[in-house]
Amino acid sequence: MKWLKAAVDEIVSGAKKAIEEMDEKQVESMIQMILEAKDKKIFVVGMGRSGFVGRAFALRLMNLGFNVYFLGETITPAAGKDDLVIAISGTGMTKLVVSATSVAKEVGARVIAVTSYKDSQLGQLADQLVLVRGRTRTGWPREEDYLSRQILGEREPLSPLGSIFENNCMVFLDGLIVELMYRMKMNENDLKMRHATIE
Amino acid sequence: MKWLKAAVDEIVSGAKKAIEEMDEKQVESMIQMILEAKDKKIFVVGMGRSGFVGRAFALRLMNLGFNVYFLGETITPAAGKDDLVIAISGTGMTKLVVSATSVAKEVGARVIAVTSYKDSQLGQLADQLVLVRGRTRTGWPREEDYLSRQILGEREPLSPLGSIFENNCMVFLDGLIVELMYRMKMNENDLKMRHATIE
Amino acid sequence: MKWLKAAVDEIVSGAKKAIEEMDEKQVESMIQMILEAKDKKIFVVGMGRSGFVGRAFALRLMNLGFNVYFLGETITPAAGKDDLVIAISGTGMTKLVVSATSVAKEVGARVIAVTSYKDSQLGQLADQLVLVRGRTRTGWPREEDYLSRQILGEREPLSPLGSIFENNCMVFLDGLIVELMYRMKMNENDLKMRHATIE
Amino acid sequence: MKWLKAAVDEIVSGAKKAIEEMDEKQVESMIQMILEAKDKKIFVVGMGRSGFVGRAFALRLMNLGFNVYFLGETITPAAGKDDLVIAISGTGMTKLVVSATSVAKEVGARVIAVTSYKDSQLGQLADQLVLVRGRTRTGWPREEDYLSRQILGEREPLSPLGSIFENNCMVFLDGLIVELMYRMKMNENDLKMRHATIE
Numbered sequence: 001m002k003w004l005k006a007a008v009d010e011i012v013s014g015a016k017k018a019i020e021e022m023d024e025k026q027v028e029s030m031i032q033m034i035l036e037a038k039d040k041k042i043f044v045v046g047m048g049r050s051g052f053v054g055r056a057f058a059l060r061l062m063n064l065g066f067n068v069y070f071l072g073e074t075i076t077p078a079a080g081k082d083d084l085v086i087a088i089s090g091t092g093m094t095k096l097v098v099s100a101t102s103v104a105k106e107v108g109a110r111v112i113a114v115t116s117y118k119d120s121q122l123g124q125l126a127d128q129l130v131l132v133r134g135r136t137r138t139g140w141p142r143e144e145d146y147l148s149r150q151i152l153g154e155r156e157p158l159s160p161l162g163s164i165f166e167n168n169c170m171v172f173l174d175g176l177i178v179e180l181m182y183r184m185k186m187n188e189n190d191l192k193m194r195h196a197t198i199e
Numbered sequence: 200m201k202w203l204k205a206a207v208d209e210i211v212s213g214a215k216k217a218i219e220e221m222d223e224k225q226v227e228s229m230i231q232m233i234l235e236a237k238d239k240k241i242f243v244v245g246m247g248r249s250g251f252v253g254r255a256f257a258l259r260l261m262n263l264g265f266n267v268y269f270l271g272e273t274i275t276p277a278a279g280k281d282d283l284v285i286a287i288s289g290t291g292m293t294k295l296v297v298s299a300t301s302v303a304k305e306v307g308a309r310v311i312a313v314t315s316y317k318d319s320q321l322g323q324l325a326d327q328l329v330l331v332r333g334r335t336r337t338g339w340p341r342e343e344d345y346l347s348r349q350i351l352g353e354r355e356p357l358s359p360l361g362s363i364f365e366n367n368c369m370v371f372l373d374g375l376i377v378e379l380m381y382r383m384k385m386n387e388n389d390l391k392m393r394h395a396t397i398e
Numbered sequence: 399m400k401w402l403k404a405a406v407d408e409i410v411s412g413a414k415k416a417i418e419e420m421d422e423k424q425v426e427s428m429i430q431m432i433l434e435a436k437d438k439k440i441f442v443v444g445m446g447r448s449g450f451v452g453r454a455f456a457l458r459l460m461n462l463g464f465n466v467y468f469l470g471e472t473i474t475p476a477a478g479k480d481d482l483v484i485a486i487s488g489t490g491m492t493k494l495v496v497s498a499t500s501v502a503k504e505v506g507a508r509v510i511a512v513t514s515y516k517d518s519q520l521g522q523l524a525d526q527l528v529l530v531r532g533r534t535r536t537g538w539p540r541e542e543d544y545l546s547r548q549i550l551g552e553r554e555p556l557s558p559l560g561s562i563f564e565n566n567c568m569v570f571l572d573g574l575i576v577e578l579m580y581r582m583k584m585n586e587n588d589l590k591m592r593h594a595t596i597e
Numbered sequence: 598m599k600w601l602k603a604a605v606d607e608i609v610s611g612a613k614k615a616i617e618e619m620d621e622k623q624v625e626s627m628i629q630m631i632l633e634a635k636d637k638k639i640f641v642v643g644m645g646r647s648g649f650v651g652r653a654f655a656l657r658l659m660n661l662g663f664n665v666y667f668l669g670e671t672i673t674p675a676a677g678k679d680d681l682v683i684a685i686s687g688t689g690m691t692k693l694v695v696s697a698t699s700v701a702k703e704v705g706a707r708v709i710a711v712t713s714y715k716d717s718q719l720g721q722l723a724d725q726l727v728l729v730r731g732r733t734r735t736g737w738p739r740e741e742d743y744l745s746r747q748i749l750g751e752r753e754p755l756s757p758l759g760s761i762f763e764n765n766c767m768v769f770l771d772g773l774i775v776e777l778m779y780r781m782k783m784n785e786n787d788l789k790m791r792h793a794t795i796e
Binding site for chain 1: 598600601602603604605606608609612613616621624625628645646649650652653656657660752760763764767768769771772773774775776778779
């Protein structure tokens with residue numbers, strides 16, 4: 001099991017380092033934008049493995065009381081002025097994510113890009129960039145459209161390197177939820193009481 | 200309930216007429232292409248309501264023993280030479296469907312387009328066109344990318360007119376399954392026996 | 399293509415007849431309950447092919463301005479008093495649908511059951527039954543839990559008979575949307591204007 | 598951002614420790630069962646956040662060439678003798694997961710349970726238990742059915758504690774993929790060549 005152990009070490013220490021190296025101003029700005037969207041809609045978008053991480057994050061935002069949607073699911077209302085889009089794409093090039101985000105800007109929504117590449121299309125069009133390192137771009141992907149990549153069988157490398165962006169994001173975003181919980185002065189008991197009134 | 204009744208009449212008689220008017224050569228060719236894909240992979244693709252109709256059809260193809268996938272779901276292998284893509288899009292313009300289908304052609308897959316517009320991009324690039332009338336294009340959609348349409352809140356009209364393509368497709372494709380079942384000389388008892396061996 | 403044609407005839411005339419035979423009081427009551435849920439949450443639930451029909455219906459309710467969710471998708475908030483659950487199950491026995499519906503009743507939500515069997519568990523626990531004929535129960539299913547049925551490969555018959563409940567529901571629910579649109583005095587132009595303000 | 602930092606530390610060091618404490622025999626046995634399923638079907642099952650982790654893992658198994666499905670998605674064939682089910686549930690009590698797994702055993706499939714509780718129903722019925730610590734059960738959940746929990750708004754705690762099982766699983770399963778890749782003597786180049794032949 002030496003490969004498993006080596007991979008786990010690489011993932012864990014990679015996540016630790018990646019988050020230490022994040023720009024605190026970017027994170028603080030992301031937190032403010034989320035808090036300001038309390039009475040607005042929040043849309044999370046991402047494809048493939050980034051999409052699973054995005055869904056897990058969206059679920060938590062809903063638990064915190066935000067009015068949140070995951071783009072591409074059945075029920076997704078229209079976005080409007082001052083709504084918030086949180087786009088997750090390691091390369092910042094995933095076509096669907098870029099085009100949806102670009103349309104969101106046109107209707108006046110604000111955009112946070114969680115990506116490894118500040119110079120990517122996604123990075124360029126975002127109101128707020130949040131750099132999370134981890135995605136490498138060694139000649140890949142040739143195809144930037146998710147369904148087309150499915151057809152071609154394109155994928156990230158299987159080595160820890162290929163998973164590290166999503167792992168880093170999952171840890172970062174779970175940490176962010178805890179930070180938001182404290183900022184909103186909610187604690188587990190408050191939340192339980194909120195539930196109690198429903199039941 | 201007069202509107203409900205009028206709408207139901209319009210949907211039902213519309214479906215009847217739409218299928219009567221279909222080109223038998225197109226349908227026969229679609230049947231042959233599906234039967235020839237018995238030892239290959241079949242990919243169904245469609246967005247929004249067309250996607251739900253496509254999923255219901257894919258489920259039935261799987262029940263008939265085909266090796267079928269719905270594009271965009273978690274598990275979708277790569278397509279290759281002589282695999283079959285069945286693309287469902289009323290306008291024939293849905294960007295994701297067009298681009299995925301176009302990539303499929305590049306890798307040697309064969310493409311069936313189920314659409315209301317033979318001159319659409321999808322209609323043009325397909326190996327086999329299967330015209331199902333029902334989708335109108337009165338100034339709509341401005342945006343051809345599905346996630347972008349979600350962001351904009353764009354949608355088909357709510358009148359029966361806006362649903363009629365999907366209704367026509369659902370009836371047509373359910374009928375096609377019955378035709379395939381007879382062509383493959385399967386009947387319900389055969390299928391039950393096939394199941395019995397599994398259990 | 400004689401089987402396709404025969405199947406289409408059966409589906410189309412079956413849908414026409416099924417909807418003519420529906421109990422107007424049940425439908426009227428369903429309409430009222432939906433209209434009364436305008437400022438509440440509506441949850442649609444169904445598995446397999448009924449789930450695809452349910453999603454298509456939920457999408458339309460959202461287009462009409464309702465606050466609607468499809469149970470099982472990533473983002474589903476908690477239900478509360480006077481929220482509305484619309485449960486679609488031909489047999490009325492699908493375990494997940496029955497148990498979710500039963501819990502919804504405990505928290506004070508109102509339940510509409512769209513089913514072929516008034517004596518089914520679902521039919522019994524609903525506040526309002528809406529009978530749509532079409533599902534037969536000839537020895538099937540042995541297993542009422544959807545994931546378990548996937549594991550066993552259990553499914554409805556492939557003959558038109560096996561699809562007819564979902565077809566009937568799709569036509570009925572699309573018609574219902576048109577009825578709701580008129581009752582709410584919305585028309586396509588109103589809806590376009592509503593969209594214009596968003597953009 | 599002190600809470601974010603503290604949470605990240607807890608998640609990262611928790612994952613490291615959790616995986617160090619795993620029973621190597623259990624992991625080795627899981628690896629063998631996966632390798633033995635090379636010509637069989639593999640089904641991954643999990644609900645909510647465990648489901649997202651499960652989907653990410655299933656995607657990777659598909660990349661490695663396994664014939665894998667995620668239970669509950671549109672396309673899921675029947676399971677049979679010697680197929681493999683990998684069930685992920687922190688509490689080991691999630692009703693859907695337990696019942697699907699139990700039915701899988703009846704048809705002769707082998708079951709791996711990835712859970713925090715060996716004495717749980719899931720742990721008890723599995724052929725192979727793989728303990729991943731992280732889920733706590735402090736009075737929660739009252740309801741073991743996933744859709745019912747959605748209706749009730751039940752969820753894991755928002756503190757790092759509530760996410761730690763899924764985080765631990767994601768790191769463990771990503772590491773497992775690397776181990777499998779080496780055991781199967783695949784490397785990135787082999788995999789690229791395999792893709793090249795498809796294109």
